[in-house]
Amino acid sequence: MSHVRLVNVTKRFGSVTAVDSLNMEIEKGECFSMLGPSGCGKTTTLRMVAGFEDLTDGEIHVGGRLISSPKKNYYLPPEKRDFGMVFQAFAVWPHLSVYENVAFPLRIRNLPAAEIEKRMKDALASTNLTGAANDSPADLSGGGKQRVALARALAINPDVMLLDEPLSSLDPHLREEMRFEIKDLQRKYGFSIIYVTHDQSEAMALSDRILVMKLGVVQQIDTPLEVYNNPANRFVFSFIGLSNFLELVRVGGRVVLAENRLTEDGLRRGTGIDLPPELVPGEAVRGAEAFSLASRPSEIDFLGAGESGLRGVVTRRAFLGEIVDYRVDVGGQEMRVQKGRRAPGPEAGEACVLRLNRPFWFAESAE
């Protein structure tokens, strides 16, 4: 049985539905990420798990025990839930030393002094803070403060750790380092992690499973690999990694490229440019009149002039170091292609033929 279980969890602020009947289950020791753009409801969900927000509807169970249910009028306050939590802005108390910050949850629980001493030693050592125990948090860098926040969350040895964008206040190289530290700590202590982030690479690197959310509605829950390889819809595809979309329409049984601009009544007209046979969609979008063809810039090859594929003209070519970034005009729509710097490629202004290696079709158009 799963460790943390959310059943039909719904949160409304007035007339706005922030989270819409969300179901998710997190296994013991699992690292579970909630991913989505800001305002998608991921932080609200985490705060409902923590107990800082009431539920409008649904239930939350942890370790087989009910902790929130508006129907049964049951609500366990945050201080009774025994979670560890790390906040985006660290929330390290500036008036207490590093040691006292970390010892706070232990002292609240009135543990014997020897036990506190033992756990403190462990928590400080695990987060490389042993030397800084008597410092004031004001003297620490952002990374140092985040370590204090982590140590404080670890001190009670929780089963569940809630992380609310814990790395987004750090600079990029430190972010990567802390990512590994969090993963190491999880391996050592065996807690479950619920991790909220808007950074897809962070979610991919850390998580066993990812939940992608949009406007309060779950789009997909899957392993990072599955989310990347088999995105549930256009939104998930666009949110994970770089993406290209070619808008298509069906005109009298043929599938053609759409015009870039919408007509006045919000429809797309066809351009008359046929798709190459290998890109004509099958079952996935049967019945849809307008849909899109998705691809990743790194999964596109340049072909010889005579071969069959999408025909376009290179409009811009930018050297980015390891890779070269091309913008290609295909029937009025722009596509992005990225190749390694050693791979041969056309110059700006040249015509080219593209092969999409892993195409996806989604029965939705651009909004």
Add this chain to the structure above:
Amino acid sequence: MNDKLMNDIEVMNGITRRRGFGTAQIILFLSIAILVVVVAVPVLLIFFNAFWVNGEFNVRDVARIIREPDTWRALVNSLIIATGTTIGSTLVGTFFAWLVTRTDLPYKRFMKAMFLVPFMLPSFIGALAWKMLLSPRAGFINRFFMTQLGFDGPVFNIYSYAGIILVEVMYLFPFVFIQVCGALERMDPTLEESARISGAGLFTITRKITIPLVMPSILSGALLIMLYSMAHFGTVAVLGIENGIFNIPTLIYQRIHQSAGSFASIRTGTVLATVLVISAALILWLQGKILSKGHYQIIAGKSFRPMELKLRALRFPLLLLCVAYIAFTIVLPTVVIFLVGGLKTYGLPFTWENLSLDNYKFVLFDYKVTKDAIWNSVTLGFSAAVITMFAGVMISYVIVKMKVRGKGILEFLGMLPFSVPGSVIALGVILAWSGRYGVNLYNTVWIILVAYIARYMAFSLRANGAALEQVHDSLMEAARVCGATMWQTLKDIVLPLVRPGMLAAFFLIFLPSLRELTVSIMLYAPTTRTIGVAIYTLNEDGETVRSAALAGIALILIVVGQTLINRFTEKGRG
């Protein structure tokens, strides 16, 4: 050849500009001159008169004066009253601030607005009202208890330390309230949430996290009250004299007033004033220390609303407490002032036959003393506000924005107005402008105007300084690069941008000056009474009903003025 010549001329221009007496120097010189004449000279004269007797430096004499029973008593009283007021106001202010920012108290916004009302009300008018309510024999409340409920004696004697402290707390607690409200509202809620998820209950969080984090704001507000109360004249003058309770400002006033400026009384006055200035400087230094050292970075980034403590069963009782507090400290005294102002004679019961608007009409249209007082206060306040506003913007401009040599002197002088209490300014102005140094303004309105400018310079410097801090240097540099001279930059870029600060300064001076008492009571002549002086002296002379009527009119003036300003500034912002 031609190029070289041009080049030489440019170099020469550069040099002459650097050495010459340019715009920057003129502004700097003017700024220093204003502060020296208006603030520094009076304060220096106080020190000089205190320590310099018959051409020699004399500390023993100063010690002797301090040890005189009356002066010593006044010093101790000032300390007792200030300490009591500070502790009381801090407790009340912090509690109410917590209540309106951190709990689910009903009508919080309204309560918050009401708790700030005492800021507007002059405390000496409040003291007058409380005298009418709680003086031992004649006070309405005491009389009610004795005649109706059969009490043997008064329930509370307002002519006491406790009475004075209670009245001061009522009018000064907003200093702490507003500071703590601000800190609690700006505080990052995750600081408290992380304590909660650590297992702490709301009471523990309040005690161990919230209160320590806002402690710098609490202390800074408390020190402000200490500073204000030490040098506070009105309440002690109204309530203390009956039982012989004097504090430093009231003793200075009494000595100067009784002896009409004799040498001995001036000596005592300057020594007491010196003590006030030193304690004020000490308090401000301590406040600066607390604010710089303990100023935690607790400001929130993006975040959710702070959690609200659910008061549950206490919700209604605490609402009742707030309503009762507001009714008792704001509504009751105000109503009493207006009712007494309507009585034919003080002492008559409040029945319809005894109440009329006659006193108000008389005070507004027929009575020369009060008509003069209203006119004096309005013109004095307006002139002081305009002059101080312009002087303040110039001085703050030099302090905040200019890079000229000699700015350090100005920064030091700019600190002075903040640490010089009203009664000290009044005494210093008497020393400087009563003819001893060639100019005699004594017994004219001009001496009050000079004193007002000195007293309110601090407000203007603060408002204008804050506005100028907001104007980024690059905005001015952009104007200079576009070819504007320094004057054009000031006129077209800086002044329009700091106009809100200047307006704020104007109102911060104009409104308080309408109810000013501490300074003008030391400087008035029969024809140069201000509203405050008129209310106070009429009351002293036993013209209680007229005094109350004038106080009522002053309250209306102040409240209407404040409301207009709030309207105006809100519009300006939106």
